[in-house]
Amino acid sequence: MDTRRLLRTSALALATAGLLISGCSGGSSSPGASASASTKDGGLAPASALQPYYAQELKWRPCGAPGFECSTMKAPLDYDKPDGKSIKLAVARKKATGPGKRLGSLLVNPGGPGGSAVGYLQAYAGIGYPAPVRARYDMVAVDPRGVARSEPVECLTGKEMDAYTQVDQTPDDAAxxxxxxxxxxxxxxxxxKRSGAILPHVSTVEAARDMDILRAVLGDEKLTYVGASYGTFLGATYAELFPDRAGRLVLDGAMDPSLPSRQLNRDQTEGFETAFQSFATDCVTQTDCPxxxxxxxxxSTRLKAFFAAxxxxxxxxxxxxxxxxxxxxxxxxxxxxxxxAWPQLREALAAAMDGDGAPLLALADSYYEREGDGSYANLMYANAAVNCLDLPPAFTAPAAVQSGLPEFEKASPVFGRGFAWASLNCAYWPTPATGAPHRIEAKGADPIVVVGTTRDPATPYKWAQGLAEQLDSGTLLTYEGDGHTAYGRGSDCVDTAINTYLLEGTLPPKDKRCR
Known part of the structure; x- marks a missing residue:
């Protein structure tokens, strides 16, 4: 198991199933300082230095399915040196289809960090978001720096990654x-070795500043945005940096940016335990439950014994x-x-217990985005690069993990040991963290909708409660159910509330709960 702290939306089910949790803030300056020093054309740097980026014109070309267009946008590699090297970011859109007056651009991000927003737009959001929303908005996505089509971070060969994913992550002894x-x-x-030049420049703060350039280039006075999972932290960071430019923001499957990495990992361990208990409660009522x-x-006892075997x-x-x-x-x-995916999991566990590990391996491969030819998407690499820049490591040495095992095993008897050891991943990262946990208030921003699912494994419900409380204009929308994120996953109540907000600007009623 590799718990690289990945957060992703489940809107594409296992086609975009993700890993574990992300960190919080990042960037070369504290977000608070960036916000207070922001200028009309983009933040810390003088207006003249960033003006060429804000004034650029995108050249669109057809791409993917009919109706989609792609382009390339430039941004500073280092916002502290805007006159230096630039980075190229992949952008895609699908124009509003009508009827009704166009409301502008709706930027979407599926999470990760490391999830391809362009891929998400083309495979789901651009065709699967509610028709009234797609009718009034140009659906837009940008792959964040270091991700997928935007100068991706690379780390291992396919064979090296295969070996890496099979390393025992519940060590039984010192060796x-x-x-x-x-x-x-x-x-x-x-x-x-493969991506050293970009590693210091893939923080969430920098990705949020890139989004502001895109907002301006698209001609929108304010950003309209739906971010899922890690995308909620990206959206909240944008609101913190540019509160006067934050329009209608939906943060679905929210993170709490005030928590340190160790607590985030522990909370998520508990979240997956809650989700597994929900699965197990359902499983034991099914005739095919292995x-x-x-x-x-x-x-739980049987699964733990199976893992040990x-x-x-x-x-x-x-x-x-x-x-x-x-x-x-x-x-x-x-x-x-x-x-x-629960029926698929029951079948995969039954097969593995009968000596055929292929179905369960296929689930693991979908999680890692491993292709049939043995290659991997850059999801895991970008995920680590952003996480380890955004927050100091949860643990700095194996001895520290050993001391933390009891609290993780208490959070989850089944998954706790593995999650604790996986939390060691940033201890050896070559680029020091530039971010730190902090509250995000985004004072001055328009009303923001924060969505939380009560049995969400990857972003526990209490994180949504925490973010909604921190945001000066936050409103919490609760979905009482299972799975990761809520918008577009089958709840008419959730979808209607969010659609109404996006189309009319009307917030859900206070303490609104959906089932």
Whole structure:
């Protein structure tokens, strides 16, 4: 299991299923300082220095499915040196279809960090968002710096990544802990070797400043935005930096930027335990449940025993890779993002317990975005690069993880050990963190809708409560249900509330709850 702290929306179910949690703030300056020093054309730098970026004209070309256009936007590689090198960012849009008056651009981000916003737009948002929204808005996406089509961070070869994903992440002794630490060091070294020039410049603050350039280039006075999962932190950061330019923002599956990395990881461990208990409670009522038909507690015991058996003896998958504990745990985690995947998980667990690890391996591969040819998308690489820049590491050495195991195992008897050890990932990162946990208030911003799902595994509901409380203009919309994020996932109540806000500017009633 690799818990690279990835957050992603589940709108595409397992096609875009993600990993674990992200960090919080980042950038070369504190966000508060950036906001207070902002100028009309974009933040800390003098207006003249950033003016060429804000004045650029995008050249659009057809791309992907009919109706979609793509372009390339430039931004400073280093906002402290705007006259220096630039970076190219991939942008895509699908123009408003009508009827009705066009309301401007609606920027979307699916989370990660590391998720491709352009891919999300083309595969889902541009065709799957509610028709009234697509009729009135140009649907727009930009791959954040270091992600997918925007000068992607690269770290390992496909074979190296295969080996990395199979490392035992629940070490039983000092030797295994040393091997895990060595794999994390090797991952970080690969990123520095292949992408060292961009690693210091992929923070969330910088990505938010890029969004403001895009807002201006598109001709919008204010940013209209729907961010899911990690995308909520990106959107909240934008509102903090540019409160006067923050329009209608929807932050779905919200993060709490005030929490340090260790607490974020622990909270998410608890979130996945809550989600698994919901799955287990349902599973034991099904005739095909491979974890028994007695109780959720019994199902947890059986799954933990199964993981231990795989740790001792992996099962065959029909290819050179075998299904060990790490990949099996990753496969289970992938299915927690969307309750629609529960039947698939039951079948995969049953097959693995019968000696065929291929279905559960397929779930793990979807989580890592591993292609059939053995190559990987840059999701995991960008995820680590942003996370490790945005927040100081949760743990700095194996001994620190050992001391923290009890609290993680209390949060989740099934997943706690693996999540605790995975929290060591940023300890060996070559670029020091530039961000720190802090409250985001965004005073002066227009009303912002924060959405939380009560049994969300990746972004626990209390994070949405925390962000809505911090934001000076935040309004919390609650979805009582399972899965990661809520908009566009089957709740007419949620969708109607958000559509009304986006189209009319009318906020959901205070303390609105949907089922």
């Amino acid at each position: 295994e802990a040393t091997r895990l630490a060595a794999s994390l060091k090797n991952f970080a070294a690969g990123c520095e 974890l028994g038909t007695e109780s959720a507690a019994d199902a 795989l740790d001792a003896k992996p099962v065959e998958t029909g290819e050179s890779r075998k299904l060990g504990e790490s990949l099996a745990t990753t496969g289970v985690i992938a299915a927690m993002y969307d309750e629609g």
